[in-house]
Amino acid sequence: MEWVVLVSVLVLTILSLLRLNVVLALIAAGIVAGVMSGLSFVDTIDLLVSGMGGQANTALSYILLGAFAIAISYTGITGFLVNFVINKLSGKRATILLVIAGIACLSQNAIPVHIAFIPILIPPLLKLFNKMRIDRRAVATALTFGLKAPYVMLPLGFGAIFHGIIVDGLAESGIELTAWDTAFAMLIPGLGMVVGLFVAIFITYRKERDPVKGSGGSGTINVEAIGEEDLTFNKKHLFTIFAIVAALVVQIITQNLILGALAGLLVMFAFLVVPYRNLDKIMADGIGLMGMIAFIMLVASGYGTVLRETGAVDALVEASAGFIGDNQAVIAFILLLVGLLVTMGIGSSFGTIPILVALYVPICVAAGFSPLAIATLIGTAGALGDAGSPASDSTLGPTSGLNADGNHNHIWDTVVPTFIHYNIPLIIFGWIAAMIL
Template sequence: MEWVVVVSVLVMTILSLLRVNVIIAIIAAAIVAGLMSGLSVVDSIEMLVSGMGGQASTALSYILLGAFAVAISYTGITAILVNYLIKVLTGKKTIMLLVLAGVASLSQNLVPVHIAFIPILIPPLLKLFDDMKVDRRGVAAALTFGLKAPYVMIPAGFGLLFHETIIKGMGQNGVEISLTETTLSMLIPGSGMIVGLLIAIFITYRKDRESIPGAGGGEVNFTAPVQGDVTFNKKHALTLVAITAALLVQIFTGNLIAGALTGLILMFLLLVVPFKNGDKVMADGISMMGTIAFVMLVASGFGNILTETGAVDALVEVSSGYLTDNQPLIALILLLVGLVVTIGIGSSFGTIPIIAALYVPICITAGFSPMATAALIGTAGALGDAGSPASDSTLGPTSGLNADGKHHHIWDTCVPTFMHYNIPLFIFGWVAAIVL
């Protein structure tokens, strides 16, 4: 039983590396996990389907955020940003990647659209990337950094949800900790991601690289959107009002769906987007984010099999058998377990409650401080988010970079982000658990 998680995650990873569609890879891994746990194929599928509801809220929020992003792009306000980026950054590859990482960071804490901005902002820039021979793996690394590092280190927007999840998970298992303490505990692991970003931009992907047609899995007839001259007007000002309202509602309610709905409804009520275009906005939003939302649903079903069959508990139990009173060794093993589990489930937010229930008793026995425990839980939850085929932190960048069929999800997004973020995150998280 203890090998179920490891084997099923390996199945998913190997199939994905062999360029099998990620949804098929996750379903195959889920069936393997079910069979190894003593379930039949039919029972495994039924458990997979029953567990898909675990990410229903996330999937719906992505669809609504996708529609909100489409409505924003309808006003032409994104064209102002794209035109400015093209004008200022042409010929400046390194600065461009840093700017993209910065823009992506805003999507987590300031303007909570998460990955929904990528399919709108990135496709118009693809021709510029090709003209400048930008290595798209570097762009993927920059975008993934912005989607992940801010919520790991900054307790606002998605970051607030992440840190509150850590606090709640620890509190339910007998260890109280404050928001300030979790924030401080995650600064060291988050710093590892900054190191990974700098290595990706200034060393690994600095050289020129030609994008190959069909590299993303097939030929795509794609014409980059034409960005005409757009001047700031009343419609854009009202769009900013809707974005601000969406942000405030999301912050005060802690609910992404409420925030996205607020922004979307205001776009129509303020007549920024005509009512007659409502169907098209929703259809385009579903088209943009539907695949990602469905992958998240299937990944939730896979996670349900791993948890309901006791496979995760068995893995931790076996791992704890190798634990001694050596805190560095304990931290190392716990982080390895977190890496495997999170890659399988694909969601740091969904993994933390599971990890907290398993880690807190071990950390208490081993004498870890509350802040060290928070660092272990937060790092273990974040590990595998970058690099997982089923993570929105990798699916999002691919959705924009593969618009023209020249960017492969696994080899051009997952592998580069795994190398540059999970490795330093692991090392810095391990250090944090020891020194805090």
């Protein structure tokens, strides 16, 4: 039983690297996990489908956010941003990438919209990326950094949720820490992500590169048609800004992405920014932009259910505990590798933290780790699921924007680069932090 997670995630990884569709790769990996655990094919599929509802709220919110992004793009307001960037930052590739990373950082804490900004910001910039021959893998790593590092290191916005889950889980085990304590514990692993970002921008992807046409399938936009018109600010653009603000305010007040997206769409149609007759096309284009991400999240949730309900995760950790002995350095390293396997498949740091807390705390307490070191191991293991996983919204989000023209491959242009530049540093810096805290 202890080999189930390892084999299943290995199947998921190999099939994804072979460019099999992520949905099919997740289903195949789920079937492998179920059959190896003693379930029949039918029972495995039933269990996978029953678990898909765990991400239904997220999936619906992504589709509505995609429709909202399409509606905004129809107004032409994003052309102003493109023209500004072209005029101010043309020829400064590293600066553009750092600015994109900074904007993405704001989406987690200061303006908690998560990936909602990507389909609005990135597609209009694709023409600029092509003109400047910016390596889109660098853009993907910049976006993923901004989607992860802020909540890993700061207990604000989405970070408040992330650190709150860790604090609550530790409290149930009798370990009392505050959210700022766990943020301090995650500072060193977070700095590892900073190192990874700089390596990606200034070393790995510093050279010019043209996108591979058709590498991501069929696109939803014509890049060459972006930003050609001479734009003047009008009332439609003003009402579009109102709609964006309304969506943001409603989301912050209700903490609900669905209501935020609906509020934005309602304002745009109420003020006739977008004609009502175009509603069907906007929804269809929104589903085309974000629908695949939404469905991947649903299937990933089902896959995570198969791993949990079959007891495969518990068996893996128990087997690891019996193997690693009482050496803290070895224990920390093995636990991080186990966390990588578990979270790579599920693809959600927020969803796997409760599982990791229940499994890690007994082992860490018995081995004599300090409360801060335990928080570091749990937080780092959870964060590993959001970088380099084919099913993570921190990789799916960047792909949704960068592949709007069909020229960006999810696995090789987003997942592999983010895995190399963030998961590897997270493991190294997380291990160091666990040893010194």
